[in-house]
Amino acid sequence: MAALDQTQVKEGVDQETVDAVREVSTYKYGWETDIEMEYAPKGVNPDIVKLISEKNEEPEWMTEWRLAAFERWTQMEEPKWAMVNYPEIDFQDQYYYARPKSMEEKPKSLDEVDPKLLATYEKLGIPLKEQMILAGVEGAENMPAEGRKVAVDAVFDSVSVGTTFQDELKKAGVIFCSISEAIKEHPELVKKYLGSVVPVSDNFYATLNSAVFSDGSFVYVPPGVRCPMELSTYFRINAENTGQFERTLIIADKGSYVSYLEGCTAPQRDTAQLHAAVVEIIIEEDAEVKYSTVQNWFPGDENGKGGIYNFVTKRADCRGDRSKVMWTQVETGSAVTWKYPSCILRGDDSQGEFYSIAIANNYQQADTGTKMVHLGKNTKSRIVSKGISAGKAQNTYRGLVSMHPKAKDSRNYTQCDSLLIGDKCGAHTVPYIEVRNNSSRVEHEATTSKVDDDQLFYCRQRGMDEEEAVALVVNGFCKDVLQALPMEFAMEAQQLVAISLEGSVG
Amino acid sequence: MLEIKNLHVKLEEEEKEILKGVDLTVEAGKVHAIMGPNGSGKSTLSYVLSGRDGYEVTDGAATLDGEDLLEMEPEERAAAGIFLAFQYPVEIPGVGNMTFLRTAVNAQRKARGQEELSAADFLKLVREKAKSLKIDADMLKRPVNVGFSGGEKKRNEILQMAMLEPKMCILDETDSGLDVDAMKLVSEGVNALRDAGRGFLVITHYQRLLDHIKPDVVHIMADGRIVKSGGPELALEVENNGYADILAEVN
Ligand SMILES: Nc1ncnc2c1ncn2[C@@H]1O[C@H](COP(=O)(O)OP(=O)(O)OP(=O)(O)O)[C@@H](O)[C@H]1O
Ligand SMILES: [Mg+2]
Numbered sequence: 001m002a003a004l005d006q007t008q009v010k011e012g013v014d015q016e017t018v019d020a021v022r023e024v025s026t027y028k029y030g031w032e033t034d035i036e037m038e039y040a041p042k043g044v045n046p047d048i049v050k051l052i053s054e055k056n057e058e059p060e061w062m063t064e065w066r067l068a069a070f071e072r073w074t075q076m077e078e079p080k081w082a083m084v085n086y087p088e089i090d091f092q093d094q095y096y097y098a099r100p101k102s103m104e105e106k107p108k109s110l111d112e113v114d115p116k117l118l119a120t121y122e123k124l125g126i127p128l129k130e131q132m133i134l135a136g137v138e139g140a141e142n143m144p145a146e147g148r149k150v151a152v153d154a155v156f157d158s159v160s161v162g163t164t165f166q167d168e169l170k171k172a173g174v175i176f177c178s179i180s181e182a183i184k185e186h187p188e189l190v191k192k193y194l195g196s197v198v199p200v201s202d203n204f205y206a207t208l209n210s211a212v213f214s215d216g217s218f219v220y221v222p223p224g225v226r227c228p229m230e231l232s233t234y235f236r237i238n239a240e241n242t243g244q245f246e247r248t249l250i251i252a253d254k255g256s257y258v259s260y261l262e263g264c265t266a267p268q269r270d271t272a273q274l275h276a277a278v279v280e281i282i283i284e285e286d287a288e289v290k291y292s293t294v295q296n297w298f299p300g301d302e303n304g305k306g307g308i309y310n311f312v313t314k315r316a317d318c319r320g321d322r323s324k325v326m327w328t329q330v331e332t333g334s335a336v337t338w339k340y341p342s343c344i345l346r347g348d349d350s351q352g353e354f355y356s357i358a359i360a361n362n363y364q365q366a367d368t369g370t371k372m373v374h375l376g377k378n379t380k381s382r383i384v385s386k387g388i389s390a391g392k393a394q395n396t397y398r399g400l401v402s403m404h405p406k407a408k409d410s411r412n413y414t415q416c417d418s419l420l421i422g423d424k425c426g427a428h429t430v431p432y433i434e435v436r437n438n439s440s441r442v443e444h445e446a447t448t449s450k451v452d453d454d455q456l457f458y459c460r461q462r463g464m465d466e467e468e469a470v471a472l473v474v475n476g477f478c479k480d481v482l483q484a485l486p487m488e489f490a491m492e493a494q495q496l497v498a499i500s501l502e503g504s505v506g
Numbered sequence: 507m508l509e510i511k512n513l514h515v516k517l518e519e520e521e522k523e524i525l526k527g528v529d530l531t532v533e534a535g536k537v538h539a540i541m542g543p544n545g546s547g548k549s550t551l552s553y554v555l556s557g558r559d560g561y562e563v564t565d566g567a568a569t570l571d572g573e574d575l576l577e578m579e580p581e582e583r584a585a586a587g588i589f590l591a592f593q594y595p596v597e598i599p600g601v602g603n604m605t606f607l608r609t610a611v612n613a614q615r616k617a618r619g620q621e622e623l624s625a626a627d628f629l630k631l632v633r634e635k636a637k638s639l640k641i642d643a644d645m646l647k648r649p650v651n652v653g654f655s656g657g658e659k660k661r662n663e664i665l666q667m668a669m670l671e672p673k674m675c676i677l678d679e680t681d682s683g684l685d686v687d688a689m690k691l692v693s694e695g696v697n698a699l700r701d702a703g704r705g706f707l708v709i710t711h712y713q714r715l716l717d718h719i720k721p722d723v724v725h726i727m728a729d730g731r732i733v734k735s736g737g738p739e740l741a742l743e744v745e746n747n748g749y750a751d752i753l754a755e756v757n
Contacts, residue, residue, distance in 0.1 A: 462670065
């Protein structure tokens, strides 16, 4: 919190109090795990690509696939169209593979996982135990007080540490494992679907990811199965100067359903770190996937030093008729965000939804949005985006809605609201709309508002301090997106909103 | 309890003095009413006491139980016991009335070093207080004041007051916009809170409200000053003759 450092500590206030205040008002997940690591040499080249493939004990076809991607990447240029500014990234000055030494021998069960790693996830609030998650008391008025199971795949730097509830999921026919395991155990599925939604040459970062991804999660839900619990992956970057490149592949076969959550955090460091993920989702006939993200990578300090550069390609392909996908994202972290979860509405009557909250404070820059590509007849999409800017941050919504000639009678509704806190930040809206048939309809609404002083005074007159008041008003602003999140997640997201806006007023 | 001495206030942005030396003392257990022509500075006084931005105190003092109010942040004044029922209650889209109340109650408890109310205790308390003000469950769920009728907004202010149990209640034209029945409900709500430890400052234009909430003292404010104080009969005089006589008399 900037204010704290600039203020002379008043006499009579002890250092402990000052530290305690500083502690709660900074990034909560900024600590690091002291653990022995093994690194591939710095930089990226065909040898590093082969080494990663080797470490994962991959079959040859996979190694070839990666090498082809690398070859392609060397001919590509970093995109510059987004409204973000950052120093040139030296792609040869970082590590592409970092694994805790204790993971050299892959643990056969969760009991064998290094206690230090288990403790790390415990501390992050994601215990890797097969237990119920109990609903909290917050909002107890309208929530059943029953336990809920969430299966977790925990990714630490370049490797998956373990996956919970695998057995129970297997009984239901659901495959949930790390992608490295899937490449070995289910090559037929991986071969069929990997790169089928985000082609290897899709964009600079996706191509790099295809060459060097080290791990990630894999989900397959067979026909007619409703996944018996929520699935989630928790990404933790710990190692310094190391990029995280993970790959997620989710396949919902005919008539199936799955809800998937993704969380991310990283230690507080003053050098920036790269994160470039690819998520591919395939949704067959009558199937439905919900994908929620709470992105809380280290955003950099209040002077804009450090933080994660987050370049992510996420895309869902609604292949089957009547298939449905819903992206929900709460983006509070990262120094730079470049992310556009998209929906290809290929099947007739398929539906895509995108709900987003993007908060940028201090020097954060977010350029995020979605693409809705309507190919099938009678397809529907809905976009609700809430951008909040504070400090000196810049927040851009960039969206594309495209109605192809065959997408007869399709509909899109876009609502895109920006909220400014203070007067040094910015909000931008860049909608692209293409309609190539005459029976489809696109509706677009956009608003920009400032946090209203009268609202803040009203809250404060009732006893809330300024930050609590801002958080309350902002949560109100985000309500329609928060409602789209699973209940417990919504509460976590609300707290996150409050934390990431601390120090943004006054 | 509330002591205001020679309070001078001007707008922060321009050289316009609005309060020109207000003197007023409200004792614990008493109800003081303030009447006065439009634009005389009644709302301004209530805002300055509760700490709204945009005003500058150029002279004078305001204390609550000896503590300097003017030095405190708005939320500190709230925790110390100042409550303002707004002339124009503010709408907060997306924030449930219940959530708002709970956040406020717990924020004040925390500031006073008390434990937060449990969800169950809170719920019980709100339901009870809401019932006596005829505020239904639907209104508790709806976003704060959004789409509320004028009268509903005012009843909602009284609900907040009842939940927060402040020491010093300032009501700014809480009676305007109320129908006869709502006026009774609101007055009953206020009267239920009257006790030896609590003071009230009731700003109103009408004798009607004072029929229900019997004031101990009535003040007349004009052009940024209290120009006359008296018993309940003063309100009747205003009702019957307007302000002309009183103003002529003090000039
Ligand atoms: N922010 C402001 N900017 C400009 N003028 C202001 C501001 N606040 C108050 N005033 C002026 O100060 C004077 C007192 O206003 P105030 O709202 O306190 O009156 P009031 O006694 O409450 O009137 P009413 O009975 O109409 O509610 C008015 O002339 C008003 O226009
Ligand atoms: Mg007024």
